[in-house]
Amino acid sequence: MKNLISQLLADAVDRLKADGVLPTDLSPSIQVENARDKAHGDFASNLAMMLAKPAGMKPRDLAEKLIAALPAHQAVASVNIAGPGFINFFQDAGWLAGQLEAALADPQLSVRAEVPAQRVVVDYSSPNLAKEMHVGHLRSSIIGDAVARILEFLGHTVIRQNHVGDWGTQFGMLLAYMEEHSVDAEAELGDLENFYRQAKKRFDESEDFAARARQRVVDLQAGEPSCLALWERFNSISLGHCQAVYDRLGVSLTPADVRGESAYNADLQGIVADLRSAGLLTESDGAQCVFLEQFKNAEGNPLPVIVQKAGGGYLYATTDLAAMRYRHAELHANRVLYFVDQRQALHFQQVFAVARAAGFVPADMQLEHMGFGTMNGADGKPFKTRDGGTVKLVDLLDEAEQRALRLVKEKNPELPSDELRAIGAAVGIGAVKYADLSKHRSSDYSFNFDLMLSFEGNTAPYMMYAYTRVASVFRKLERSMDAVADLAPMALVEPAETELGAHLAQFNATLNYVAREGTPHVLCTYLYELAGRFSSFYEQCPILAADSETQRDSRLRLAALTGRTLKQGLNLLGINTLERM
Ligand code: ARG
Numbered sequence: 001m002k003n004l005i006s007q008l009l010a011d012a013v014d015r016l017k018a019d020g021v022l023p024t025d026l027s028p029s030i031q032v033e034n035a036r037d038k039a040h041g042d043f044a045s046n047l048a049m050m051l052a053k054p055a056g057m058k059p060r061d062l063a064e065k066l067i068a069a070l071p072a073h074q075a076v077a078s079v080n081i082a083g084p085g086f087i088n089f090f091q092d093a094g095w096l097a098g099q100l101e102a103a104l105a106d107p108q109l110s111v112r113a114e115v116p117a118q119r120v121v122v123d124y125s126s127p128n129l130a131k132e133m134h135v136g137h138l139r140s141s142i143i144g145d146a147v148a149r150i151l152e153f154l155g156h157t158v159i160r161q162n163h164v165g166d167w168g169t170q171f172g173m174l175l176a177y178m179e180e181h182s183v184d185a186e187a188e189l190g191d192l193e194n195f196y197r198q199a200k201k202r203f204d205e206s207e208d209f210a211a212r213a214r215q216r217v218v219d220l221q222a223g224e225p226s227c228l229a230l231w232e233r234f235n236s237i238s239l240g241h242c243q244a245v246y247d248r249l250g251v252s253l254t255p256a257d258v259r260g261e262s263a264y265n266a267d268l269q270g271i272v273a274d275l276r277s278a279g280l281l282t283e284s285d286g287a288q289c290v291f292l293e294q295f296k297n298a299e300g301n302p303l304p305v306i307v308q309k310a311g312g313g314y315l316y317a318t319t320d321l322a323a324m325r326y327r328h329a330e331l332h333a334n335r336v337l338y339f340v341d342q343r344q345a346l347h348f349q350q351v352f353a354v355a356r357a358a359g360f361v362p363a364d365m366q367l368e369h370m371g372f373g374t375m376n377g378a379d380g381k382p383f384k385t386r387d388g389g390t391v392k393l394v395d396l397l398d399e400a401e402q403r404a405l406r407l408v409k410e411k412n413p414e415l416p417s418d419e420l421r422a423i424g425a426a427v428g429i430g431a432v433k434y435a436d437l438s439k440h441r442s443s444d445y446s447f448n449f450d451l452m453l454s455f456e457g458n459t460a461p462y463m464m465y466a467y468t469r470v471a472s473v474f475r476k477l478e479r480s481m482d483a484v485a486d487l488a489p490m491a492l493v494e495p496a497e498t499e500l501g502a503h504l505a506q507f508n509a510t511l512n513y514v515a516r517e518g519t520p521h522v523l524c525t526y527l528y529e530l531a532g533r534f535s536s537f538y539e540q541c542p543i544l545a546a547d548s549e550t551q552r553d554s555r556l557r558l559a560a561l562t563g564r565t566l567k568q569g570l571n572l573l574g575i576n577t578l579e580r581m
Contacts, residue, residue, distance in 0.1 A: 375447055
């Protein structure tokens with residue numbers, strides 16, 4: 001609707017230009033917002049106020065001219081001027097009801113991409129395999145997965161890439177330790193964090209061990225078969241840990257999505273050679289560097305992107321350059337999204353710029369770092385266990401499920417215990433995910449069990465519960481919210497009905513926005529408001545006790561679309577809904 005109104009206003013501006021009322025060189029960016037006070041309209045634009053000065057007119061006078069020049073459209077019931085010159089639009093209730101009927105008849109709920117379908121690579125999760133996955137990767141996995149699902153639902157082709165860190169000098173140390181403890185290595189690898197710590201301890205304590213570890217790095221790089229086999233075994237165990245976390249979280253990554261850093265090993269030499277022939281390389285202290293004009297440190301000195309160390313080794317940046325070239329040449333991506341910690345922002349700006357300068361990717365391939373902030377504990381400090389260690393993800397999820405189980409049990413002591421356990425798991429996992437998804441990704445966020453498990457506010461339990469309320473209406477009638485075609489059509493009469501309907505009609509625009517910006521919190525806010533509007537509607541507009549059958553049918557249809565939108569929206573966030581809880 002906002003897009004439609006913008007278009008109508010743009011047409012009006014063109015007409016006024018043609019009539020000589022507005023200067024022809026004007027190309028305003030037209031803003032249309034949801035009106036704050038519904039009594040004055042559903043949507044509002046400040047266009048007349050923006051253009052008053054260049055037009056040399058009073059805002060209200062210009063608003064009148066714009067309204068007169070506005071093409072008629074059946075979606076718009078009426079237009080008026082408010083305050084200093086806002087143009088307010090009332091949506092036509094009949095037209096709106098028609099839109100909602102169309103959504104209800106469509107398994108896609110009328111959701112379509114507003115841009116041509118693209119091939120989108122989503123790089124997310126991407127933990128380092130040498131260690132256990134930590135909370136930073138939890139954020140990347142959850143947020144990246146939601147955006148991947150939304151892009152897919154809009155009709156884009158999504159290629160998930162789990163760019164795991166499976167290469168580097170720390171593997172020498174781990175392999176040497178595996179050899180030393182060949183008997184119980186398998187068992188010890190159950191706890192990667194500890195395994196890493198033990199290996200590091202040996203490395204620091206014993207010169208002998210350190211020498212062996214360094215030799216293993218050389219062997220690994222040379223492709224020595226027994227060393228390679230050990231490395232593969234280590235990675236497959238570590239990847240198994242990750243996959244267990246994905247499965248438990250309902251993150252849609254599979255082993256087929258893994259393409260780790262090592263997959264690019266064979267390309268790295270070529271990357272450096274190509275940078276050299278492009279005239280982009282400078283040697284500095286024996287290292288191969290790219291200096292780009294736009295990157296300077298605080299003192300104004302140029303910052304290098306190092307692509308090869310003095311000893312010949314390659315770096316994280318080199319691998320990312322190779323990955324970008326692969327994503328263009330082999331995966332034919334139009335757009336690549338990186339869900340990676342905000343602290344890597346400079347890294348991505350640099351490698352994107354180098355890849356473009358070197359022609360590894362075409363100018364029209366979109367590269368976007370979707371950075372996110374740090375996950376802190378409830379105390380606002382970086383998330384750690386009481387003794388300062390890293391929090392293991394499995395422990396975190398266990399605790400979430402147990403706490404949720406206790407809460408649901410209190411609410412429903414009568415439910416059978418296996419159903420309670422299933423509800424507890426869904427609510428616990430949903431809570432962890434939703435808490436993360438509902439905040440703007442770029443801000444730091446505090447992990448707080450009490451807040452995320454509250455049944456009030458913008459939380460998973462509240463949202464999941466809101467869905468069960470809609471479901472219970474249909475359960476009482478013994479019918480499905482997916483099959484309402486036989487009911488009398490929708491009519492939006494009461495304000496609470498129109499407000500719910502107007503919000504439902506914005507699902508498509510919301511998803512398109514989230515796909516563009518990579519910000520699932522906007523979908524959370526949308527769904528939270530949807531649940532709120534449904535509550536008001538439910539209180540003010542009796543469904544089962546409606547005045548007439550046609551009124552009841554209309555309200556049921558509205559409830560069905562609400563239920564389906566809530567369920568679809570939560571599923572796109574990677575959250576499973578329950579029919580009762
Ligand atoms: N493994 C990296 C880390 O844990 C994240 C990799 C992100 N993806 C990428 N293409 N650089 O910090």
